[in-house]
Amino acid sequence: MSGLLALLDDVAAIAKLAAAQVDDIAGQAAKVGAKVAASVIDDTAKAGAKAVGVVIDDTAVTPKYVANLPAARELPIVWKIARGSVFNKLVILLPAALLLDAFAPRLMTPLLMVGGMYLCFEGAEKIVHLFGNHEHSDASEATLDAASLEEQRVAGAIKTDFILSAEIMTIALSAIEAQGTLTRGIILALIAIGITALVYGAVAVLVKADDAGLKLAQIGRLSATKAIGRGVVKAMPSVMTFISTVGTAAMLWVGGSIVLHGLETFGVTVPGHFIGQVAAQAGDAFPGARGAVEWSVTAALDGVFGLALGLVLVPVVNRVFLPVYAGIRGVSEAN
Numbered sequence: 001m002s003g004l005l006a007l008l009d010d011v012a013a014i015a016k017l018a019a020a021q022v023d024d025i026a027g028q029a030a031k032v033g034a035k036v037a038a039s040v041i042d043d044t045a046k047a048g049a050k051a052v053g054v055v056i057d058d059t060a061v062t063p064k065y066v067a068n069l070p071a072a073r074e075l076p077i078v079w080k081i082a083r084g085s086v087f088n089k090l091v092i093l094l095p096a097a098l099l100l101d102a103f104a105p106r107l108m109t110p111l112l113m114v115g116g117m118y119l120c121f122e123g124a125e126k127i128v129h130l131f132g133n134h135e136h137s138d139a140s141e142a143t144l145d146a147a148s149l150e151e152q153r154v155a156g157a158i159k160t161d162f163i164l165s166a167e168i169m170t171i172a173l174s175a176i177e178a179q180g181t182l183t184r185g186i187i188l189a190l191i192a193i194g195i196t197a198l199v200y201g202a203v204a205v206l207v208k209a210d211d212a213g214l215k216l217a218q219i220g221r222l223s224a225t226k227a228i229g230r231g232v233v234k235a236m237p238s239v240m241t242f243i244s245t246v247g248t249a250a251m252l253w254v255g256g257s258i259v260l261h262g263l264e265t266f267g268v269t270v271p272g273h274f275i276g277q278v279a280a281q282a283g284d285a286f287p288g289a290r291g292a293v294e295w296s297v298t299a300a301l302d303g304v305f306g307l308a309l310g311l312v313l314v315p316v317v318n319r320v321f322l323p324v325y326a327g328i329r330g331v332s333e334a335n
Helices: 004-049 054-066 069-104 105-132 146-175 181-219 221-265 270-285 287-334
Strands: none
Touching: 054 069, 054 181, 069 105, 069 146, 069 181, 069 270, 105 146, 105 287, 146 181, 181 221, 221 270, 221 287, 270 287
């Protein structure tokens, strides 16, 4: 009997030890999990912030796709585009980005530079379009019924979103510091979902703001309420113009900085070094606000570089690339 009791006592001791070990493992796992979660959140925030320029432009571009369509269809159209954006990011771009990151990481910098040049081209083209003679006819759209026009607009918006989303995903992936394909994939997916919600949530607010203001002006019980409604309606064109301007500036800034960073990676350091020197001298002139001044000067000069590069690319793309592409596409369709 004494032997049996001793055995049971040993079993109890082993059970206590095992429980202590499990508790220790659980505690360590919780600590590690918290660190991983904090790292994921930190990486998500940093990577998402780097894509801010493209996000602003994406938000500024999308409202034009609901122009001249029935007000009742505005939110459904935004929802359709948002679904297409999620598909672009999660189903197509996320796996492609992870595959490149895993098997051809050296291609990430050239792809980022190509995306940066696209942003510079887009920003410069908008400025050229603003100051040039841009009278055009909407005869092709005028021949379509509302349903066909909506379908065409949604398809065009999703194509544009694909290009902008590709740049967002590439910028975000390049900024993620965490290791491991699964972790990087989770962070990238969180960024994709978060940015899509942010962009199209903002777009939904923007496209319905004038309707909300008009409704407020009509049914408001107080004169102040009606005045606010009228103010919103009057302000929206200026708000949209401001957002578009900020979006263009952000495209040139982000595109220019991406190309400059890529050039430095390949050993071309003169442009980036010059901008750094000018920013440092400006910071020396305002020591009380050195960080803000250096950042502002750097961003402005990155934008100037982006505009100069974009102005070079505009005629090249419009007079060489697009005609060649149109010719190749025409031959392909003919065959």
